[in-house]
Amino acid sequence: MCGRYALDLGGGELAALLGCRDVTAGGFAARWNIAPTTTAPIMVASSGGSPRLDLARWGIVPPWRPVGHPGRPLINARAETVFEKPAFRSAAESGRCIVPARLFYEWRRSGRRREPFAIERGDESLMCFAGILERGGTTPGFAIITTNANVTIAGIHDRMPVVLDEAGVGEWLEDRDDGLDGRARLERLLRPAPRELLTVRPIGDRVNDVRHEGPDLLDPPSDEEDLFGTIGCSDDPDP
Numbered sequence: 337m338c339g340r341y342a343l344d345l346g347g348g349e350l351a352a353l354l355g356c357r358d359v360t361a362g363g364f365a366a367r368w369n370i371a372p373t374t375t376a377p378i379m380v381a382s383s384g385g386s387p388r389l390d391l392a393r394w395g396i397v398p399p400w401r402p403v404g405h406p407g408r409p410l411i412n413a414r415a416e417t418v419f420e421k422p423a424f425r426s427a428a429e430s431g432r433c434i435v436p437a438r439l440f441y442e443w444r445r446s447g448r449r450r451e452p453f454a455i456e457r458g459d460e461s462l463m464c465f466a467g468i469l470e471r472g473g474t475t476p477g478f479a480i481i482t483t484n485a486n487v488t489i490a491g492i493h494d495r496m497p498v499v500l501d502e503a504g505v506g507e508w509l510e511d512r513d514d515g516l517d518g519r520a521r522l523e524r525l526l527r528p529a530p531r532e533l534l535t536v537r538p539i540g541d542r543v544n545d546v547r548h549e550g551p552d553l554l555d556p557p558s559d560e561e562d563l564f565g566t567i568g569c570s571d572d573p574d575p
Contacts, residue, residue, distance in 0.1 A: 379434040399472035415526035427468035
């Protein structure tokens, strides 16, 4: 499951770094505690050549859910079934996107104990998660695709986001009409990141509350901190 992440760049800076056309209209500033239902930047393919940086809500509401009673949004989609499940199949085929992030958070659980960790690239560069975008509901929403955890993450959680390299980003966004061969080609991208790519560090429990913001969320834990608080994010029915 990926239930919280951070992105320390606003729309204009982010678009310049990613080589995108920015259509966010200043609608996003740096956030250190992005939670489900938050509006956040995504990169999508554009007919004009360069990808487009746009905004969408984190969480897919399948279009068949009744208006006024949408239920919980689906924030993650499993790599193993994203092309099969009705809630995700259409978006996986024609609404693929990239979710940029500086780092993501995960919690190691033991009974009621929840110990937060920040997980980022060892070279401190931006991460690009494979995502899908559903435009058919009342509000465009995205989900982050997860896969089995690599050995770096496995001691904390059994799932992790799919982190794509530069070539993988281009291939994931590319709209190529090659049927089942195309699906197999895309599925091969949805694998765990190399073990040496990511680093993990324990952090304090301020991140547990979605109302807390700022880079101080990455401060190391103190001896007095209560690690039994709730993590403040929606459980994912399809992590």
